[in-house]
Amino acid sequence: MVANNRGVIYVAFGRGARREARLSAESLKRYHPLMPVLVITGRDDGPVGWAPSVEYDDPGTPGRWAKVNLDRLTIWEDTLFLDADTRVYGNLEQGFQVLSQGYDLAMCPSIPQQAEMLGHLTEEERTTTLVSLPIEPLQLNTGVMWFRKTAAITKLFAEWRRQWKRWQDKDQGALLRALYQRPVRIWLMGRAFNAGTIVGHRFGACAR
Amino acid sequence: MAKVQLQAVGTVHEVDEHGQLVIYHPGDWFKTGKQRAIELLETRQAKLPDQEQVKAIVKEDLADCGILSLGESDLSAIVNQYELKHAMAEYPKLPFGRTLIIAPHLTLSPQHVAVGFVRIERRKGAYASWEMAAMLRSESITAAQIGTEDDQKATLNLVGTIALPVYDTSAVWIRKTRDTERMVEAWVQNLQDGVGDEHAFLQALYQHKILICSLPTGWLGRWLPTTEA
Numbered sequence: 035m036v037a038n039n040r041g042v043i044y045v046a047f048g049r050g051a052r053r054e055a056r057l058s059a060e061s062l063k064r065y066h067p068l069m070p071v072l073v074i075t076g077r078d079d080g081p082v083g084w085a086p087s088v089e090y091d092d093p094g095t096p097g098r099w100a101k102v103n104l105d106r107l108t109i110w111e112d113t114l115f116l117d118a119d120t121r122v123y124g125n126l127e128q129g130f131q132v133l134s135q136g137y138d139l140a141m142c143p144s145i146p147q148q149a150e151m152l153g154h155l156t157e158e159e160r161t162t163t164l165v166s167l168p169i170e171p172l173q174l175n176t177g178v179m180w181f182r183k184t185a186a187i188t189k190l191f192a193e194w195r196r197q198w199k200r201w202q203d204k205d206q207g208a209l210l211r212a213l214y215q216r217p218v219r220i221w222l223m224g225r226a227f228n229a230g231t232i233v234g235h236r237f238g239a240c241a242r
Numbered sequence: 243m244a245k246v247q248l249q250a251v252g253t254v255h256e257v258d259e260h261g262q263l264v265i266y267h268p269g270d271w272f273k274t275g276k277q278r279a280i281e282l283l284e285t286r287q288a289k290l291p292d293q294e295q296v297k298a299i300v301k302e303d304l305a306d307c308g309i310l311s312l313g314e315s316d317l318s319a320i321v322n323q324y325e326l327k328h329a330m331a332e333y334p335k336l337p338f339g340r341t342l343i344i345a346p347h348l349t350l351s352p353q354h355v356a357v358g359f360v361r362i363e364r365r366k367g368a369y370a371s372w373e374m375a376a377m378l379r380s381e382s383i384t385a386a387q388i389g390t391e392d393d394q395k396a397t398l399n400l401v402g403t404i405a406l407p408v409y410d411t412s413a414v415w416i417r418k419t420r421d422t423e424r425m426v427e428a429w430v431q432n433l434q435d436g437v438g439d440e441h442a443f444l445q446a447l448y449q450h451k452i453l454i455c456s457l458p459t460g461w462l463g464r465w466l467p468t469t470e471a
Contacts, residue, residue, distance in 0.1 A: 128402040128403040143407065143458075147381065147459070161263055162257055164255075166257050168281065169357060171458075172456045172457060172458045200261060217453050219453060220454070221448070222456055225382070226405035230405075232405065
């Protein structure tokens with residue numbers, strides 16, 4: 035565990051994601067010049083810009099296996115995960131403050147809710163997820179997440195991995211199913227922190 | 243967990259013990275867990291031939307539940323349906339094992355009440371269970387857009403930001419625990435200090451770290467069946 039106990043982690047597999055992660059990390063540096071950054075990337079891909087990187091396997095839909103293993107990959111007690119295609123436009127201290135208050139996780143609700151929720155999943159996974167959960171769960175976006183290494187988070191991530199392995203595709207449906215089995219203390223942040231004025235989100239940019 | 247046998251009214255999707263999706267067509271009989279059974283029954287996706295059986299299943303599950311209205315409310319239909327306890331008070335409190343705290347103007351149905359309570363049921367053998375369920379007030383309105391300047395400043399000082407979603411406090415389901423009792427005490431203190439509803443709730447929630455199941459905006463209105471049985 036490193037001395038300053040907090041940092042930002044990216045997952046970047048493939049040229050597009052690596053480009054986006056580098057740009058995101060540069061935008062982060064303008065507001066948090068001393069914040070340590072770690073990038074999880076593919077074997078033999080090398081570093082992403084100036085940030086240290088760790089190589090990891092990437093089965094299934096790119097980047098998702100690393101995401102559901104963030105609790106094992108992070109080297110800090112408090113971690114902010116940022117999707118590679120985010121851009122930082124402001125101070126992100128508030129999320130860490132939420133963790134210091136005693137919350138396990140801070141993240142934002144997704145933009146698509148209700149009938150549109152989980153529309154990015156396969157039909158089978160979407161139907162199974164909605165059937166497995168109580169009526170109309172709130173969809174959460176995993177692109178910006180602050181989390182603290184607590185016993186509850188460890189259990190949540192273990193369940194998230196188990197759920198993700200069922201389809202090995204996207205991660206948000208798996209997270210909702212995991213949360214239902216392993217509730218944690220979540221503090222909701224506003225949209226400004228994901229696809230907003232404090233953290234922008236260039237959805238789909240990694241594929242370009 | 244004891245399974246409940248139901249008959250599908252529409253097409254019902256279930257997940258079997260192997261995690262596989264199973265489809266039941268109208269008229270098919272199938273078994274499911276009690277929580278899921280209550281949701282299917284209350285949303286008219288499934289039925290039992292004997293309505294008294296439905297009531298018995300739900301009543302048994304809601305034995306520790308009651309409604310606290312923060313003012314005059316005609317809840318006789320809901321209370322009688324499931325023999326729920328009912329109390330009235332000026333400020334929130336937790337008189338029951340599971341309490342639904344409602345604003346006096348709110349229109350509710352028995353289905354709303356039952357499904358909300360099921361959400362916060364303490365699940366046997368589970369590592370943790372949700373302690374509270376509450377809807378978000380809006381998909382776009384944040385704490386920066388509601389309340390007085392003093393309320394916003396207090397929330398900002400506490401949380402570090404007011405770019406936060408706010409909760410709809412007109413219906414909050416709460417299971418009594420040490421943490422939720424403390425949270426409700428703080429909520430009440432904020433209200434008595436003159437803090438507006440949403441900020442009072444948000445500030446108390448932040449300070450007491452409840453296992454809250456946040457529900458989407460308008461959750462109460464959307465999934466209710468359009469015709470009564």
